[in-house]
Amino acid sequence: MEKLEQLYEGKAKKVFKTDEPELYIVDYKDDATALNGLKKGTIHNKGIINNRVTNHLMKLLEADGVPTHFVEELSDRETLVKKVTIIPLEVIVRNIAAGSLSKRLGLPEGAKLQSTVLEFCYKDDALGDPMVNEYHIAALGVATKEELGKIAEYSFHVNRFLTDYLKDVGIELIDFKLEFGKTTDGTIVLADEISPDTCRFWDSKTHEKLDKDRFRRDMGGEEDAYKEIMKRLLGE
């Protein structure tokens, strides 16, 4: 497999073409951003941890029936994935109130929600990723009703699976963000990453934050938190 030219550089990852037209290589960086790019920094070895944690979870999800873009881990920071067109939606699933939901609805962080919340944000940096509903999504032509139905079904499936899986290693899954893509044949697959950058993970007993909120909120200890997640999920 030959790594060819870079197609795209995002905030946390780069994507490269390969000599196989239907396969891309994702390369994870240590760069960290928050507040829609206003806060910038690095978290030592974050790229390695996010690559390995994402692949570990994607493999488990694929085996449990959620189609993903994952093909093969190539190195500590590089993964071979299916070529997809990313659907420009951030799909957020919430079990416990935190972050922007707490602010918007005046709920204390840590409050149990009476049912799971599913939110969609339109991926557009210039607009600040505004929240949209199914009518906006149809009006913008971002996804069809059927595609959005699949996305919602997979997102709830991921939530059920990860909540149970993480409970066994002492982690409470507060909320997380997913992205989906469409392969050349039109199949919807889970894409992007599932990592401490994109999930809120709290220690089940102490409620200590083991995720990117430590960076976003200048709490410190983000490197140790990411390492702790890697240790609990991969035993190293």
Ligand code: C5P
């Ligand atoms: O900030 P907010 O409370 O809306 O975040 C909800 C969840 O989505 C959090 O787990 C956060 O890590 C994730 N998220 C993300 N990328 C964004 C916005 C939110 O991974 N651009």
